[in-house]
Amino acid sequence: MSSIRKLINDPLKVADELVEGLVEAYNGECVHVGQRSLALKNIPDNKVALLVGGGSGHEPIYHGLVGRNLADGAACGDIFAAPPPDIVLEATQAVNRGNGVLYLYGNYAGDVMNFDMGAELAEDDEGIDVRTVLIWDDVCSAPPTQKHKRRGIAGLVPIVKLAGAASQEAKTLNELEAAAKKAVLHTRSVGVSMSPGSIPATGKPTFEIDEDKIGLGMGIHGEPGVSEIPMTTADELTPMMLDLIFKDFEDDEEIEALKEGDEVLFFVNSLGSTTMMECLIALRKAKELLTAKGLKVYDVMVGPLVTCQEMAGISFSITKMDDELKRYWDAPCQSVCFSKMEGRYGG
């Protein structure tokens, strides 16, 4: 028997029931669509639609990113599983307003396969124009020359936030695609993990790691990172994580290295049971190091937004800002996952 006792009902129905609960959390703002999707109730005619999605079990993402100035809908898979093509199709139909639908989701093989099949169905059967932008912010999952192999992790939250604001002003699918691609290109993350989450249906851990080790660069399901290092302090770990991100900006020919005076959005994510206390202690050191490098922190996000059940670990995400991205960031947004007023802290 597992020591993790979850407050659930039927372990095989958690994905369905959490989506039902999520629709209730939106209290009338969203509708439950088809088998396991949700969509904003009032999407304007002719809006270029933004659709996100992925496996359940990582709440409040992905489906918690549906909201005002955010995504128009989400296609939700079972726990840690990609949404099947018919669910993607149902979500696509629900958000389509005749001006195309952009799919924006984390780069995982199962998701890519199913979203692509959903897009085919939507295009062939329904004549809906679909475009896809993959999120691949995890710099530890492949070198910058092989971004198609990179995973999407916590950077997806600022990316969807930026794309959601862009979708309010985009006139065409091309425009929204370009804005989302820029948000992805400008966002890089590094994660670490100290202990696994558990699979709700079985109570089994999602991966194994020695009690005295940290998985540097580990993915949000426990995918291998760059190395396992001895457990250390927040102040020792923080520069290692930041350096991996700095180096990625340096090594990538598609974007300029971070240099003095650059403005960045900085996000500290908790993977689940890592406390806000720990996130804030890491943030304290990270801000010191970002400032020492001459970077201006445009705004900060912190919290357990991309989780894997009770997994312990954190990630840092840096988004290199420009005037366009700052305008998207400043827009207010409202959702179960992430809300903000207009503007920014200290702005």
Add this chain to the structure above:
Amino acid sequence: MSSIRKLINDPLKVADELVEGLVEAYNGECVHVGQRSLALKNIPDNKVALLVGGGSGHEPIYHGLVGRNLADGAACGDIFAAPPPDIVLEATQAVNRGNGVLYLYGNYAGDVMNFDMGAELAEDDEGIDVRTVLIWDDVCSAPPTQKHKRRGIAGLVPIVKLAGAASQEAKTLNELEAAAKKAVLHTRSVGVSMSPGSIPATGKPTFEIDEDKIGLGMGIHGEPGVSEIPMTTADELTPMMLDLIFKDFEDDEEIEALKEGDEVLFFVNSLGSTTMMECLIALRKAKELLTAKGLKVYDVMVGPLVTCQEMAGISFSITKMDDELKRYWDAPCQSVCFSKMEGRYGG
């Protein structure tokens, strides 16, 4: 050795370092005050100030509730300890703009003693007019005739949100005190716990509970509740929790029972490691039961806002709304703990 490995530095400095990190999270919007407080940078002259506070270790409260249309400042104690009187005084001085300061915090003996001493110092030495409103939303901690014995738990988040909006329009300390008292009187919570958090300095659990039991009515530090019941499902537990809140509104002579057509704000809080997945599954059942009772859910909050490290458990809070409270709720707010756009879901 504890199995909880926290990402910290010196275990005895976590409270100081997390407050430093919190100030960085506010990115210039807040300043670090004295030993361990923070305050908004731009509090308008003559504003009736709102000060919150309490022990650290419960992040993102209490100090994460400083923000736009929220609290003006927070006095932060060490882990699970009340802020000492001199810290309360420093925070009071920092937020005072000559029109009085309202203290609004959870009803715990240590906090009451220290905030009262801080108030005395502020009044006697500085001539600052201080008033106190205690938060006592935990209906399981004492009967309604003995509210002075009740603890403040997760209901403090909607209460501070409502009072923060009220503080923007209050002309006098009397007006803000009345608004905060109404928010407290109208808000009732019930918590449950499945497993303890740990004390960062020692790794020791904050309390003990059998693996197959749920502590019904337990406080956020593991204070005793009304009973220990066998571990059960979300759908079985949810009505038990709601009934305790409904009964409290019925039994309390200071407020009318909840009846058909009443509007309520509903908040599902996670105490730490309980996942958003579980919160949403409980919310699904709770919405069904609230609706069956004829209540209109004005808006919903959900998330790990009042935590006790990696403690497992949830709480429900119900705020009975009226036109005044709805106006306060609809105001946007921005802070590390809780942010929202203007209005409400589905509104």
